[in-house]
Amino acid sequence: MSGFNTSVTTQLTHPKIILDTDPGGDDIYAFLWLLGLVKQGLAELVAVTSADGNVAAKRTFSSASQILNLVGFSDIKVGRGVPLKEEIVEDAGHIHGSDGMGNLSHTLPPATHNFEEAHYSDEIIIDELNAAPGEITIVAIGPLTNLAAAETKSPGILKKAKEIVIMGGAFFCPGNVTPHAEFNIWFNVEAAQTVFDSRDDIVVMPLDVTRHLIFTREMTQAVTQANPESKLSQFLIALCEFMIGTALSYRETAGIPGLLVHDAATLGYLFYPETLMLKRAKVQVETKGEWTLGQTSIDSRPAPKTGANAWVALQVDEGKFFTSFVEDLKQLFTTAALS
Ligand code: BDR
Numbered sequence: 552m553s554g555f556n557t558s559v560t561t562q563l564t565h566p567k568i569i570l571d572t573d574p575g576g577d578d579i580y581a582f583l584w585l586l587g588l589v590k591q592g593l594a595e596l597v598a599v600t601s602a603d604g605n606v607a608a609k610r611t612f613s614s615a616s617q618i619l620n621l622v623g624f625s626d627i628k629v630g631r632g633v634p635l636k637e638e639i640v641e642d643a644g645h646i647h648g649s650d651g652m653g654n655l656s657h658t659l660p661p662a663t664h665n666f667e668e669a670h671y672s673d674e675i676i677i678d679e680l681n682a683a684p685g686e687i688t689i690v691a692i693g694p695l696t697n698l699a700a701a702e703t704k705s706p707g708i709l710k711k712a713k714e715i716v717i718m719g720g721a722f723f724c725p726g727n728v729t730p731h732a733e734f735n736i737w738f739n740v741e742a743a744q745t746v747f748d749s750r751d752d753i754v755v756m757p758l759d760v761t762r763h764l765i766f767t768r769e770m771t772q773a774v775t776q777a778n779p780e781s782k783l784s785q786f787l788i789a790l791c792e793f794m795i796g797t798a799l800s801y802r803e804t805a806g807i808p809g810l811l812v813h814d815a816a817t818l819g820y821l822f823y824p825e826t827l828m829l830k831r832a833k834v835q836v837e838t839k840g841e842w843t844l845g846q847t848s849i850d851s852r853p854a855p856k857t858g859a860n861a862w863v864a865l866q867v868d869e870g871k872f873f874t875s876f877v878e879d880l881k882q883l884f885t886t887a888a889l890s
């Protein structure tokens with residue numbers, strides 16, 4: 552199958568991960584999946600670097616702290632999002648709630664990480680990659696501001712990551728924030744281009760695959776059924792309902808009651824690579840277009856080309872993907888410590 556590869560790398564040991572995130576309802580599903588994998592000893596979470604995106608940086612920082620506390624990982628450090636050069640034109644609070652958590656943050660234990668005293672996310676990325684060159688995988692599920700800031704401050708630093716897996720882009724399907732652009736890329740186009748220029752093997756989970764990933768109410772019930780009264784279960788059930796509401800009103804799921812778990816595709820790639828098909832390509836980001844700002848494109852013409860910089864997922868086996876996702880979440884939700 553020329554041009555296709557079912558798995559770019561084989562993870563023989565458990566990966567060490569920095570999660571760069573802007574919670575976000577679907578970020579939280581991905582976050583919990585990752586924590587479930589950590590609990591099973593299949594991954595190590597080195598740090599969470601929060602970012603401006605779905606909602607403002609201060610809020611995404613608190614959300615990251617609250618999720619870590621809820622699942623018993625309060626000792627993991629959280630970075631504060633690098634300030635944006637320009638004021639935010641539009642966030643995604645209308646999809647994820649004004650707190651990015653379906654307006655449910657008040658139901659969770661409070662944040663214990665201190666925003667004012669926290670290191671900036673780009674500093675954490677630089678320090679951790681320098682401390683363990685070639686060992687750390689960056690999973691980036693928000694706008695790429697922090698990664699780009701690290702690369703600008705310390706040119707070549709992103710090459711020290713073992714791998715960079717991002718959720719972003721839309722190639723052969725419509726965008727979700729404009730007709731042509733996907734939110735994470737559109738939010739900070741220069742940052743996205745900087746990341747694609749930083750190395751030649753960025754792994755990309757675009758809308759082409761994530762728009763097929765509908766996490767249903769039944770799946771949430773299956774995950775929470777062992778311990779439905781726990782704070783964590785109650786939170787996930789309510790978050791799922793909130794996200795179903797916005798997904799239906801924005802017609803994201805063809806009328807199916809569920810939410811698109813875009814960000815979780817990154818973990819599908821890392822831990823269940825047999826669920827995805829990826830294509831080698833040179834990804835370009837439209838950084839100036841009047842109507843197409845944030846569009847991502849790859850050249851599929853049958854002519855020789857050089858300079859590929861990415862592996863782009865274009866097909867997903869949803870059945871296999873959700874089988875593993877739901878089972879891993881069940882493991883987390885049945886852990887006794889979660890009262
Ligand atoms: C991406 O945008 C955000 O709203 C989601 O959390 C996801 O990372 C999907 O386009």
Ligand code: CA
Pocket residue numbers: 572573574575577578605692693814
């Ligand atoms: Ca996100």
